[in-house]
Amino acid sequence: MKKGWKYSLPILASVALLTACGNGGNKTDSKSAGKTPSQNKLIEFKDTVERKGKEIKGGTLKYAVVTDSPIKGVLNPALYTDGLDAEVLQFLDGDLFTKGEDLRWTNDGFAKQEIDPKTKTVKVTFPKGAKWSDGKPMTIDDYIFTHEFIANKNYPGVRYPFYVGSIEGAEEYHVGKADHISGIEKVDDQTVILHYKEMTPSIKIAGGTLLAMCIPKHVFENIPMDKVMECDQVRKNPVSFGPYKLVSMIPGESFTFEPNEYFYEGKPTLKKVIAEVVSSNNIVSEMENGNYDIGAMPADKFDSYSKSPAFDILGGKSFGWNYTAFKFGKWDKAKGEVAPDPNAKMNNKSLRQAMAMAVDNDLIAAKFYKGTRTGGNSLIPPVFAENNGQDPIKFDPAAAKKLLDKAGYKDKDGDGFREDPNGKKLVINYATMAGGQNDQTMALAYIKWWNEIGLDVKLTTGRPIEFNSFYDKVEHDDPEIDVYAAAWNSGNDPDPQEFWGRKNQFNMARYASEENDKLIADISSEKAFDDKFRMEAYDKWQRFAKEECFAFPTANKMSILAVNKRVKYFDVKHDNFPDKGSWQNITFVQKERVK
Structure with missing residues (x-):
């Protein structure tokens, strides 16, 4: 959300959030190794649309919450955790x-x-x-x-x-x-x-x-x-201070808002806002048919809507990124910190590094997200100056095999898959979430790459997992998950403390080490008010994270938004003042949506 009550890229960009894998992509560093020019070239999107015509106030704005899962409906800024609830909250709070x-x-x-x-x-x-x-x-x-x-x-x-x-x-x-x-x-x-x-x-x-x-x-x-x-004050009747108030809802599906008469900036221009769930498979046709004014668009279908006469396409660098992480332990609620298990299946750096080297993230980006996504080079996305420009983990399955051999992962029973260094059967459970037209295809591609270096990797539940169920399993440290592919919105602050710190529940990998503690502490120290020290601290942590490989980036995103051509002004800039495109200031140039 463009704070100050405005959509930005991503929604509620100031706050760290759990997000879906399916949409988006981002600008990557030109130094990244192993990329062809076509893979590096990203589409340039405009960030503002302003239409001529007489300004029409009032009316109903329909906003599409694009998801293949129901919205949880945690309508409280101190309690919600995912981007779907954030899309509803942007009309209520800021x-x-x-x-x-x-x-x-x-x-x-x-x-x-x-x-x-x-x-x-x-x-x-x-x-x-x-x-x-x-x-x-x-x-x-x-x-x-x-x-x-x-x-x-x-x-x-x-x-x-x-x-x-x-x-x-x-x-x-x-x-x-x-x-x-x-x-x-x-x-x-x-x-x-x-x-x-x-x-x-x-x-x-x-x-x-x-x-x-x-x-x-x-x-x-x-x-x-x-x-x-679970109380009604969070789920059904939230009291807020943003431009609109919730007046009705169909749980998980639809939310209707009317102006908050006590809003500190005065009465909003719109008479009503309706936010509804629209599936990723239907959003393109829904926008083209003029059923919604604004909605996020799937990057993997860009070619199908890039020249639509019904809406303008806005885009920008995303604070979100996709990653694959390894499970190290559980959350210790009593101590309020992660509890790594030294005997965890994935507690072997060579195994983790080999799995990262075995997958071709640039190929995935080029094949499914033409011009809207690139492979990642760091756990700090390149939208931030703190991204150190390091080379990504190189796709090198031959080197991955040698690394596993050296670490003692060898096929001892002739079944084509490696046993662990103790000679025990090794089966790695991989979880990924459902969403988008290629979720199953991409999941199977990663498994195939891992199979090709001799690792027996199985898809948890046998298929991509619905968004809410996926995060429920990951957050509760489901023993059937050893490796998982997810997405994260880092908000405006790249500080890794909230996502990789020992005492933060968002550290869902449950990774911790004294060196990680020290490096993150340097980033978050008073010394870091010195820009040179701060940038060096970020560089050291990123190099450490790449070497330890407790997680590895898989994609940087562009966020893509469709805006119906009846909307007079809208932008997706990262600042938010002054802002005539805030939700409380939206107007139209015609009463009916363009089709």
Whole structure:
């Protein structure tokens, strides 16, 4: 979402999210080895559309949530985890602060922030007279409560400790040694000063460690944590502060919004917004038939809609990327950290490296995503300057075989597949998610490549797994998953702490090591306020991640959006102020959608 209530690429770009594999691609580094010019050449998309004609306010905007799975419907900014819920939430909520093209926080929106690295404090100020969608006052007490909600020891979400843990007294509150967070200093009903134990450059970045979300205290203060995830206030009747409020829904399928009369910027231009699930197989025809105004488009079908007369195509660099990761252990809820198993099947670096070397990600990108995707070179996508431009893992099945031989993985019973170094049968369970017209084909291609280097790899459940079920299995450390292919939206902050840190639930590979801890800590240290140190720290971590191969990138994405030609103005730029294309400002040039 283009924070400040606007779609960007991807939606809710400020926040890290679990996403689907099927759509998108991204710009890659020109130094990448093993690529032909045709594989490197990406389509140049425009990022703005503005149409001439008299501006028509009001009307209903229909927005397509493109997915082959139902939407979970976790309509709370502190609790949701995936991009589908984010697409619904973008009409209800947004960040408290705006951001500029450099992805740093600015002060042009709802709240103001003053960050002082010298004193390790942040002063946050809310406007007077602000109200929630139910008409109740929205004050700094709500912002303070949101910190306490996330830091609660029974909090069922995934945002602790990344967003709150570095505030003084947060950990004491989290473990039950204190009844409040000592580092939160309320000044008045509109102002708070946050005192940090340590402050890093991430705090200045949209989606970084400064909490930019807020939930209503009067709604959630008396709801037990063990019931909050399924309560009506999260699932059916959310109270929000964005431009629209939810008025009706068909769970998992459709959501209808009307203007929030208390929205701080004034009444939105649209009379109604309807967000509906549309399958990836149907979105092209639905957009061409004029059934929706806006919808994300499948990259693997680009040729079929690239010249449609019904809509404009916008695109841009994506913060999302696809990857393959190896399972190392489980999540230890009591300790609040990952618990790697030293005897895990995939706890052999040579095995992991060989599997990464055996797959041709550039071929997949060229064959199925012509001009909209490239193979990846790093776990930091190239949309960020922090991507170090390193060569990708080279496709080299012969070298992969030699590596396995040297590590003791050999076929000892003559069945064509290698046993492990102890001579035991080795079967590797590979999970991937359903979505898109080529999901099964690509899954089988990876398995074939691994079979060709002598590894017996089986597809978990025998087929690609539905989006919600897939992440449920991965997050709960299903023993039938050894390797999995997934996608991640890193948000605006490339800091790997949230996804690969020891104490973060989003570290679904459950990987941890002292060296990884140290390198990530350097990125998140006060020393990293020095740009040279910070870039060197990112470079060291990326080289380490490539060598250890606890996961490897498979694709960088372009995000593609279709906008019906009746929409007067829309853009997918990364900044969000000023922004006449925000959801509250959308207008049309004609009443009916173009077909």
